[in-house]
Amino acid sequence: MGKIAFIGLGNMGGPMALNLHKAGHAVRAFDLSKPACDKVAEGGIAIAASAADAVAGADTVITMLPASQHVEGLFLGAGDLLAQLPAGTLVIDSSTIAAATSRKVAEAAKARGVAFIDAPVSGGTGGAIAGTLTFMVGGDTADLERARPVLEKMGANIFHAGGVGAGQTAKICNNMLLGILMAGTSEAIALGVANGLDPKVLSEIMRRSSGGNWALEKYNPWPGVMDTAPASKGYAGGFGTDLMLKDLGLAQENAIAVKASTPLGGMARALYAAHSIAGHGAEDFSSVIKMVQKRG
Ligand code: NAD
16 A cells, blocks of 8 residues: 655644544644644654645645645645645645646646645535545546545545536535535524424434434534534534535635526625634534524
């Protein structure tokens, strides 16, 4: 098994790197945040002093960073990490970023003989820990096949969406729907509770009825309904409101570019933006329920 450099050890990258380590891969990891590094070091992963240090001798580089500017900055910006990768290296970017940025980095990589695929994920932190993520891959078939044994250690489903950037397009379609579903689920539970219903009973009724969806199955936004959900842990960890806001922004930018009509996606973006401005940007996105919960 080849050597893997893993850059970005946050809520998702940390457990993903740990699964590769547990599967027997030699992983050298790096994050700008020391607490994030410490967490994976406890799991036995070697921590590099810098991104450049992490990639030295690696044949596969995986990145799990917040947004487009972080991925572009790392590979093409001041650090110019791409220039330090020998020809033949495979880069797997699992961050959710603009498809145009994926294509820009992939083009620069190709010019150096470095293979690049975009492989954003779905499944949340629970899926990252369990190794059951869904990967949505954009890139050449040969590069995906090279990446597959590594992706299989972190995920249960691997889809080839198309050429470079197609994985990102699939991901923003999915997350636009998720943002809408979480907002709608929140409204429905809050309406029931305002009428005196028990949130647990109502959630179970809707989960097994035609309103059933992923939020009700795995990620209930009402505190105490689901022990494992961020809502029951003070909305800590999980998928940050600001990350959801970024994804809804990417969906709207894309919709404008291709002249698609996405009215609910636009409303969801406005809702999460107001929620972020109200001070909930770092909380899990299911905290959007606070916008519609009755107080007192
Ligand atoms: P996070 O904020 O928890 O982690 C990102 C990490 O990247 C941080 O630890 C940060 O210090 C590090 N980082 C930023 N710039 C860096 C650099 N130049 N070098 C090294 N480290 C750097 O975010 P997350 O929740 O792990 O999400 C990562 C990506 O995955 C995002 O694009 C997000 O949209 C996507 N995503 C998240 C979830 C989820 O449930 N959290 C699910 C699917 C997809």
